[in-house]
Amino acid sequence: MLTEERHATILNCLKEKEVVKIQELTEATGASESTIRRDLTDLEESGLLRRVHGGAAKVSRKRIEPSMGEKSNRFSEEKRAAGRLAASLIEDNDCVFIDAGTTTLALIPYIQAKNIVAVTSGFDHLRLLAEQGIEAYGTGGRLKQSTEALTGTGAVHGLQQYWFDKAFLGVNGIHLKAGYTTPDPEEAAVKTEAIKRAQQPFILADASKFQESTFAHIADLEDAVIITGKIPEKTRRMFEKVTDIKEALS
Amino acid sequence: MLTEERHATILNCLKEKEVVKIQELTEATGASESTIRRDLTDLEESGLLRRVHGGAAKVSRKRIEPSMGEKSNRFSEEKRAAGRLAASLIEDNDCVFIDAGTTTLALIPYIQAKNIVAVTSGFDHLRLLAEQGIEAYGTGGRLKQSTEALTGTGAVHGLQQYWFDKAFLGVNGIHLKAGYTTPDPEEAAVKTEAIKRAQQPFILADASKFQESTFAHIADLEDAVIITGKIPEKTRRMFEKVTDIKEALS
DNA sequence: AAAATAATGATTGAAAATGATTGTTTTTAC
DNA sequence: GTAAAAACAATCATTTTCAATCATTATTTT
Known part of the structure; x- marks a missing residue:
């Protein structure tokens, strides 16, 4: 066979x-x-x-179809674990924001909650959510080719139509002093707005992001809860003085 | 053998x-x-x-190609001709709206104008535009799975951030009395808004759409210029009393 | 008929898929 | 809580499949 x-x-x-x-x-x-x-x-x-x-x-209520590439090894074990943990936080009837990026993409297949509404700035995310039968909204805005994200004032403007129970974001840096950071100011603006508009904002990140700091500031550490794969004991202790950390694979 | x-x-x-x-x-x-x-x-x-x-x-019939292959048979000769004619109307530095749907998708590969900005409600359109190096914006809104279009108030709201030199739309019916129509009211709202915000709105349609009328009203006939493949002489005479018609393959 | 072209089948080392085995992790039973 | 059992990821050797090459055989063209 x-x-x-x-x-x-x-x-x-x-x-x-x-x-x-x-x-x-x-x-x-x-x-x-x-x-x-x-x-x-x-x-x-x-x-x-x-x-x-x-x-x-089963992953979805509706369609099970080979609509994505056959073999994408996009998700590392760590991303999958973090995605799984993040997805388990989504409850029935939630309205959630899902940021662009592969880290947040990994959480989508694990969503089990029924009757939720999802808004996303990720191009692939939008399709994947819709394919799972989830009511999916795009933010609008310019499609940034390199990251396949919708950004800019168009995206921020689009976000301002909504209010979220939970927001799941990816970042490039998590730094004790600089807070959450990303290299692109336009994307930072979208992320900042999403955090503002969410009752419970979550940051998904792998261990490599800790004590890194990139150009554009998104929010302060205490503004969100961190979801991560496995991080060193020392790092964990350092950061949990400032904000909550949910550690998968610990 | x-x-x-x-x-x-x-x-x-x-x-x-x-x-x-x-x-x-x-x-x-x-x-x-x-x-x-x-x-x-x-x-x-x-x-x-x-x-x-x-x-x-087997090749699955409903497979979505990320970019159009060299010789995709998705577009009829008529759609291609109409798309080509439509694309030739786009000039350098234009800001254009491109509606969702396969008819408008056919025009994207023929765009030659430089330095243009495109806003679209089509999911595939967005990617295709970006892949061609065109500055592409999505409207935002709910992703309607069946048509792969962004619709609803989110999309209308997104549109209201922009103003267009030209808008290219697909419709389901072109009727002397009913004007331009489509079966989905949410999509109709998006199309109506786009026509409102464009200096020169164009409707792309093949011959089969003439004298058809579907549920939701988009605009009156004289509100836009029709771009079509080849239509019968009689139809042409009937409609050109009310609005301009650009006929490819004539 | 001779030459040029195209199609075929065999052979090769490389790549992919597989099943067994390992030790580890998770679950279950107590 | 602990211990046994089941399920697991990782690794390995083996088998299968693959693309590339070559020599041979048909099929054209001249």
């Missing part, structure tokens, strides 16, 4: 059931456990399902 | 199955593995199948 066939079989199993065990899949496909595990990893990275202990689960 | 015969055989195999292994094809055709591989490469380049490790798979 070909890889593509197995992938199709797996996704078919998930069309009917909410979750499926690995053993069921090895029987359905005749492949070994290792192979099925690899398949699940691939499919998860493509955003087509969600891995759970013991097997895999 | 002739090359053409093999190609037909291979495509036939794929009509019944989702994927087919190379070994199956060597048996079905009597050709060597090398030959089959070459066939698959050819057929993939023609867009008739997709190669996968171990064989070939």
